[in-house]
Amino acid sequence: MGLPQAGNLGVTKSGPGDAPLTPPPAPPTEAATETCGCGCGHSHGDVAGRGDFTPVEISVTGWEPLGENGKVEPARKLALEATPVIRPRRLRRSAAMRRLVAETRWSPEQLVLPVFVRDGISSPVEIPSMPGQFQHTPESLAELGKRCVDAGVGAMIVFGVPRDEDKDFTGSAAWDAAGIQNRGISALAEAVGDELVVMSDTCLDETTSHGHCGPLRDDGSVDNDWAVSCYAATAVSQARAGATVVAPSGMMDGQVRAIRMALDDSGFEDVAIMAYSAKYASGLFGPFRDAVGSSLVGDRRTYQQDPANRREGMRETLLDLDEGADIVMVKPASLYLDVLADVAAESPVPVAAYQVSGEYAMIEAAAANGWIDRARVIDESLTSIVRAGADLVLTYYALEAAEGLA
Ligand SMILES: NCc1[nH]cc(CCC(=O)O)c1CC(=O)O
Structure with a gap:
C-alpha cells in the first residue's frame, strides 16, 4: 500500500x-x-x-x-x-489584448470580388438567390471597379452572362472579342488601370447551349481535349481584353499547360494563371448558376472532383503546379478547409480559396431570418478561410468587407 x-x-x-x-x-x-x-x-x-x-x-x-x-x-x-498554473485566459481578457495577440487577420488587399457582366441589359439586375449581388452592364461594372479601388480590394474576377441566342455548342462567345465577358473585362481594366488586378474566369459553361464546361462527345460526356483548346483561345482573348490573370475553372485535364503555351505563343508571357485546382462538384454552386443563367441539366461530376476525396485535391494541385500555375485555388472554401490546409502546407505558390455563391447565400438567408449575427459570421468565415491557409480569398463579401462590416 x-x-x-x-x-x-x-x-x-x-x-x-x-x-x-x-x-x-x-x-x-x-x-x-x-x-x-x-x-x-x-x-x-x-x-x-x-x-x-x-x-x-x-x-x-x-x-x-x-x-x-x-x-x-x-x-x-x-x-x-x-505550479505554475497555465492560464491561457490571460490573453483573452480584453478586446485590446485579443486584438494584440490574434494569430490570423484578413485584409482588403487579399480579397477578390467575383462580378457578373450581362449582355442585353441597360441597368444592373439583382440576383435573387444572392441578395446584394448584381448582374452588371459594362458601365456599371466599371463604376463598381472604382469603388473597389477606393476600398482597397485586391482584385476582381469577371464572369460573363451572354444572351441565350449567343450560346452555342462549343461556347464560342467566350473567345469572341465582342463577347460580353471580354467587353466587361475591357471596361473594367480601363476603369481601374493597375490599381487593382483584373482577373477573368476562363471557362465555357456560361456560353455553351448545354451548360457544360466544354463541347460534348456523342455519348454526352465533355470532350476534354476539345474543351482545352477552346480554353486556350478564350484565355488569349481575355488577355487581349485586358485581364492580367486568367483563371481556368473547367477541371479539364491539361488545361493549365495548354493555356500557358497559348498565352506564351501570343506574346502574353506576363499574364498569370490562377488555376482552380481542387474544385469539387459541390451543391453550393446553385446560386451562381442562377447568376449566370446557366443552361445546365444534370451535374458536373465527371469533371469536377468528388467531395469525398481529400488526397485527390492535392494531386490536382500538384498537376497544376507542374503545368505552370502561378496561383492555385481550392473551391468551395468553408466545407473544404482540410483540403485548403493540405494545399497551403505544400504549395510553393500563393493559395486562393473561393467562398462560393452557396456559402454566401447560406449566410445571407440565415441572417435575413435573424438567426445569426451577419457581420460576425462574415468576419468569422473570412478569418477561418485565412486561418486554414488561404493567401487570397475570392468572396462576394470582398467590397463590403473592405469598406467595413457594419
Ligand atoms: N465557370 C465555372 C464556375 N466558376 C465559378 C463557379 C461557381 C462560383 C460560385 O458558386 O460562386 C462556377 C460554376 C460551376 O462550376 O458550376
Whole structure:
C-alpha cells in the first residue's frame, strides 16, 4: 500500500471477504510534521483537519497568509501545488489584448470580388438567390471597379452572362472579342488601370447551349481535349481584353499547360494563371448558376472532383503546379478547409480559396431570418478561410468587407 496522495480518499480495500473497510492510519510524513515556510506556525498536515491531504513543500515566503487564521485552504493549496498554473485566459481578457495577440487577420488587399457582366441589359439586375449581388452592364461594372479601388480590394474576377441566342455548342462567345465577358473585362481594366488586378474566369459553361464546361462527345460526356483548346483561345482573348490573370475553372485535364503555351505563343508571357485546382462538384454552386443563367441539366461530376476525396485535391494541385500555375485555388472554401490546409502546407505558390455563391447565400438567408449575427459570421468565415491557409480569398463579401462590416 502506497502513501496516500492528495486526491486519494485514503480508504483502501484490502481484498475480497475482508470486512469492514477501514481508513488506514494517516502516516506521518515529513511535510506533515514540519512547520510551513510562511511563518504562520501551523502544520500543513493538519490543513482543514483532513488526514487524507498530503501537502507538498512550497515556499510562500513573502506571501500574505492565505485563508482564515493564515491557513491554506485545501482548494487554494492544491492550486499552488500545480505550479505554475497555465492560464491561457490571460490573453483573452480584453478586446485590446485579443486584438494584440490574434494569430490570423484578413485584409482588403487579399480579397477578390467575383462580378457578373450581362449582355442585353441597360441597368444592373439583382440576383435573387444572392441578395446584394448584381448582374452588371459594362458601365456599371466599371463604376463598381472604382469603388473597389477606393476600398482597397485586391482584385476582381469577371464572369460573363451572354444572351441565350449567343450560346452555342462549343461556347464560342467566350473567345469572341465582342463577347460580353471580354467587353466587361475591357471596361473594367480601363476603369481601374493597375490599381487593382483584373482577373477573368476562363471557362465555357456560361456560353455553351448545354451548360457544360466544354463541347460534348456523342455519348454526352465533355470532350476534354476539345474543351482545352477552346480554353486556350478564350484565355488569349481575355488577355487581349485586358485581364492580367486568367483563371481556368473547367477541371479539364491539361488545361493549365495548354493555356500557358497559348498565352506564351501570343506574346502574353506576363499574364498569370490562377488555376482552380481542387474544385469539387459541390451543391453550393446553385446560386451562381442562377447568376449566370446557366443552361445546365444534370451535374458536373465527371469533371469536377468528388467531395469525398481529400488526397485527390492535392494531386490536382500538384498537376497544376507542374503545368505552370502561378496561383492555385481550392473551391468551395468553408466545407473544404482540410483540403485548403493540405494545399497551403505544400504549395510553393500563393493559395486562393473561393467562398462560393452557396456559402454566401447560406449566410445571407440565415441572417435575413435573424438567426445569426451577419457581420460576425462574415468576419468569422473570412478569418477561418485565412486561418486554414488561404493567401487570397475570392468572396462576394470582398467590397463590403473592405469598406467595413457594419
Ligand atoms: N465557370 C465555372 C464556375 N466558376 C465559378 C463557379 C461557381 C462560383 C460560385 O458558386 O460562386 C462556377 C460554376 C460551376 O462550376 O458550376
